[in-house]
Amino acid sequence: MNTHLYLRASTKDQDASRAKVALELFAAEKGLSIVGVYSENISGTKLNRPQLLALLEAAEKGQVLLVESVDRLSRLSQADWDTLNATIKAKGLRLVVADLPTSHMLVESNGITGQIMNVINNMLIDLMATMARLDQDKRVERIKQGIENKKLAEPDWKPSGKGRNTTLWEQVKSLMAKHPTMSANQIAKLADCGVATVYRIKRELA
CATH class of the missing domain: 3.40.50.1390 (Resolvase, N-terminal catalytic domain)
Incomplete structure (x- = not known):
């Protein structure tokens, strides 16, 4: 077949x-x-x-x-x-x-x-x-809530970078801070994102 x-x-x-x-x-x-x-x-x-x-x-x-x-x-x-x-x-x-x-x-x-x-x-x-x-709807809602919470905490804050998933970036940054010895592949798996995203965030923080 x-x-x-x-x-x-x-x-x-x-x-x-x-x-x-x-x-x-x-x-x-x-x-x-x-x-x-x-x-x-x-x-x-x-x-x-x-x-x-x-x-x-x-x-x-x-x-x-x-x-x-x-x-x-x-x-x-x-x-x-x-x-x-x-x-x-x-x-x-x-x-x-x-x-x-x-x-x-x-x-x-x-x-x-x-x-x-x-x-x-x-x-x-x-x-x-x-x-x-439904899982997709929840993801979208979490992102929206994350952006709204960020704006409430910092009224002058604006998302930077076209198409950037701000919530994901914050999650990756948090993981890197908590686990400095963890590899990019491991962080990508925990954050459910691509390794390229992790490296891009690392370059931004360097």
């Missing part, structure tokens, strides 16, 4: 191809032949993603759309997720999520067993897509 890999990261500081090796191993274990790899750095809240759209255009009925986790595919609003999900189903694709074991059976299951697993899998994926969207 043929499969298309979809890889996504939110920012240029993150590596969209990080999961490529893991998905290649997964495909090999399941006897899947990789016919396309689509990778992009773009927010999961956007429905209009060039590589995802290219995958959906190229994929054929019965093939597998393989992703690492549901949040790599969607942090979309409910309406946009409904649109994407309907498109995947209309194309006749099997959506397999590496970290969702119930979806693995879609690779092999047919007949009544396959139909039952498909129903269960769709329910779980819908639930996980909702959780991914």
Whole structure:
């Protein structure tokens, strides 16, 4: 059975191809032949993603759309997720999520067993897509609250740098101060950001 890999990261500081090796191993274990790899750095809240759209255009009925986790595919609003999900189903694709074991059976299951697993899998994926969207909403709200609190504490303060995540930068600075011997990779993991961001903050503080 043929499969298309979809890889996504939110920012240029993150590596969209990080999961490529893991998905290649997964495909090999399941006897899947990789016919396309689509990778992009773009927010999961956007429905209009060039590589995802290219995958959906190229994929054929019965093939597998393989992703690492549901949040790599969607942090979309409910309406946009409904649109994407309907498109995947209309194309006749099997959506397999590496970290969702119930979806693995879609690779092999047919007949009544396959139909039952498909129903269960769709329910779980819908639930996980909702959780991914709520997690995104919480992140945005935390950032807004962090900026508002900063402005209250320092009325003359203004965010510097286009697109800078002020809350994340403050978190990284705090981690570096508390753990001066910790490596950039370790700090990046704790802050859930790219190593490049950590190095950029280090240069700013130097």
